[in-house]
Amino acid sequence: MTRFWPFVAFVVLAVFLYVGLGLNPHEIPSPLINKPAPAFTLPQLYSPAKQFSSQDMKGKVWLLNVWASWCVSCREEHPVLMALSQQNIVPIYGLDYKDKNPDGEAWLREGGDPYTLVATDANGRVGIDYGVYGVPETYVIDKQGVIRYKQIGAITHESLQQKILPLVAELQAK
Amino acid sequence: MKYLLILLISLLPSFSYAGQAKDLAEDPVLEQRMVNLAQNLRCLVCQNESLASSRADLAKDLRQEVREKMKQGMTDQQIIDFLVSKYGDFVLFDPPMKSYTILLWYGPFALLLLGLAGLVYQLRKRKNAASEIQLSSEEAQRAAALLNEPKDPQT
Numbered sequence: 659m660t661r662f663w664p665f666v667a668f669v670v671l672a673v674f675l676y677v678g679l680g681l682n683p684h685e686i687p688s689p690l691i692n693k694p695a696p697a698f699t700l701p702q703l704y705s706p707a708k709q710f711s712s713q714d715m716k717g718k719v720w721l722l723n724v725w726a727s728w729c730v731s732c733r734e735e736h737p738v739l740m741a742l743s744q745q746n747i748v749p750i751y752g753l754d755y756k757d758k759n760p761d762g763e764a765w766l767r768e769g770g771d772p773y774t775l776v777a778t779d780a781n782g783r784v785g786i787d788y789g790v791y792g793v794p795e796t797y798v799i800d801k802q803g804v805i806r807y808k809q810i811g812a813i814t815h816e817s818l819q820q821k822i823l824p825l826v827a828e829l830q831a832k
Numbered sequence: 833m834k835y836l837l838i839l840l841i842s843l844l845p846s847f848s849y850a851g852q853a854k855d856l857a858e859d860p861v862l863e864q865r866m867v868n869l870a871q872n873l874r875c876l877v878c879q880n881e882s883l884a885s886s887r888a889d890l891a892k893d894l895r896q897e898v899r900e901k902m903k904q905g906m907t908d909q910q911i912i913d914f915l916v917s918k919y920g921d922f923v924l925f926d927p928p929m930k931s932y933t934i935l936l937w938y939g940p941f942a943l944l945l946l947g948l949a950g951l952v953y954q955l956r957k958r959k960n961a962a963s964e965i966q967l968s969s970e971e972a973q974r975a976a977a978l979l980n981e982p983k984d985p986q987t
């Protein structure tokens with residue numbers, strides 16, 4: 659039996675390394691899950707004189723998608739958002755993060771606009787409130803204004819089908 | 833002539849360079865306090881750099897946030913709590929003691945104790961094994977004969 663101990667120790671170590679090295683270090687679990695979404699009032703992208711307030715969204719399930727024209731992964735995510743917006747399942751609100759208005763507008767003209775409305779967070783202050791550290795990030799917010807899920811990085815067809823849409827359906831039924 | 837001189841002086845790089853160090857000049861005491869705090873906080877973009885040394889845009893914004901919170905009179909602990917509430921314990925270089933970090937904090941000591949226990953067990957077993965050998969009288973005589981054998985003169 660004794661001569662099997664090194665083998666057992668090796669297997670235990672291998673399992674720990676397999677699990678540990680398989681984790682994505684860029685996915686930091688957000689402490690904001692199941693907490694009220696931080697309230698904000700920000701100017702709208704197309705008409706900066708008008709404001710958008712997160713309080714207006716009470717009673718609706720919605721997605722808050724943080725994006726920017728300078729963000730590379732957003733380009734990859736964009737077609738997925740376009741397809742989602744055409745299905746009319748859930749409203750997608752955009753937060754143009756640390757961007758210039760003309761750049762943001764040009765980007766949406768070029769790739770299409772999947773958003774019900776876009777607010778601009780020019781200095782990134784609301785981003786800090788939401789714990790944004792890598793764009794794109796997407797929050798699923800329920801009718802009571804509570805964050806239920808945070809997608810770090812680009813939304814893919816898989817994450818949409820497996821996580822986001824089932825959650826949205828569940829929250830809308832409540 | 834005087835104006836020309838002023839123009840020339842203002843063209844010297846040391847006079848025209850004022851962008852980077854501005855924050856520091858505003859309030860060196862506050863800046864030092866911010867740096868001390870930020871050295872123990874992790875930048876979320878380039879994860880092994882501290883918030884104080886990172887050049888990432890987010891780190892720059894967070895440093896500004898920390899400065900402003902200090903100006904508002906928040907204590908270091910309040911600022912740390914604020915950042916943890918937004919980004920989680922991950923921002924701390926020094927992870928707090930919690931139910932799920934017990935293994936992290938005490939795991940190495942547990943392994944050390946386990947190793948020591950194994951070592952003691954092995955040594956005891958070896959000692960017992962060594963003292964267990966009992967020689968019969970015949971074997972004892974042979975051993976004595978071998979040990980008392982005169983040395984080969986040639987070696």
